Amino acid sequence: MKTPIIAPSILAADFANLQNAAEMLNESQADWFHIDVMDGVFVPNISFGMPVIKAIKKHAKKPFDVHLMITQPERYIEDFKNAGADILTVHLEASPHLHRTVQEIKNHGMKAGVSINPHTSVELLRDILPDLDLVLIMSVNPGFGGQKFIENTFNKVRTLRAMADELNPNLIIEIDGGVNDKNAPDLVNAGANALVAGSFVFKSNDPRQTIANLKNQ
Numbered sequence: 600m601k602t603p604i605i606a607p608s609i610l611a612a613d614f615a616n617l618q619n620a621a622e623m624l625n626e627s628q629a630d631w632f633h634i635d636v637m638d639g640v641f642v643p644n645i646s647f648g649m650p651v652i653k654a655i656k657k658h659a660k661k662p663f664d665v666h667l668m669i670t671q672p673e674r675y676i677e678d679f680k681n682a683g684a685d686i687l688t689v690h691l692e693a694s695p696h697l698h699r700t701v702q703e704i705k706n707h708g709m710k711a712g713v714s715i716n717p718h719t720s721v722e723l724l725r726d727i728l729p730d731l732d733l734v735l736i737m738s739v740n741p742g743f744g745g746q747k748f749i750e751n752t753f754n755k756v757r758t759l760r761a762m763a764d765e766l767n768p769n770l771i772i773e774i775d776g777g778v779n780d781k782n783a784p785d786l787v788n789a790g791a792n793a794l795v796a797g798s799f800v801f802k803s804n805d806p807r808q809t810i811a812n813l814k815n816q
């Protein structure tokens with residue numbers, strides 16, 4: 600089995616100790632920091648924004664994989680670049696001119712990702728797929744950590760990997776929501792190559808070991 604990229608989600612960390620969380624991730628086998636930005640409009644929850652990302656960046660030694668769960672994300676591309684984003688992912692459902700948004704992200708020197716909600720068909724990505732570095736498939740309804748993984752995600756990963764083999768073989772397929780040591784191997788076998796894990800990592804007794812286990816199963 601191929602070794603996946605592991606991107607622990609800061610959403611599940613102790614917000615009063617984000618420096619500790621960053622140092623733990625620096626020392627772990629995590630590949631990226633996953634940063635969830637929520638606006639209370641696109642999703643029914645508010646997380647944090649640019650100032651908090653900048654503060655974490657000061658202590659981080661790995662790329663920032665920033666997932667925008669906000670409406671019209673094109674308004675803030677430069678701000679997230681300045682805050683420290685290396686990969687910027689926007690929702691297909693939130694950006695009416697997605698092609699332009701993706702080009703703008705790349706023009707700002709970041710890798711470009713598009714995310715889809717559980718109800719959105721991967722087929723809707725076909726025409727934008729050659730332009731993307733990453734697709735993030737939500738395996739829970741976005742807005743909250745700690746939810747149950749939606750099993751239909753496996754079908755979506757298989758369909759998307761087949762599309763990517765044809766249109767964009769280097770595409771990173773990232774899964775976000777309810778990821779744990781039970782579903783991770785099957786996700787990778789289905790074609791995913793990046794896994795976000797929030798609660799499973801940060802609520803475990805030994806987050807560093809949990810990350811190592813996810814990476815090396």
Ligand SMILES: O=C(CO)[C@H](O)[C@H](O)COP(=O)(O)O
Pocket residue numbers: 608610611635666668739740741742743744745746775776777778795796797798799
């Ligand atoms: O994007 C998210 C929520 O919208 C979180 O990244 C995702 O839910 C991961 O958290 P957990 O691993 O606890 O499910």
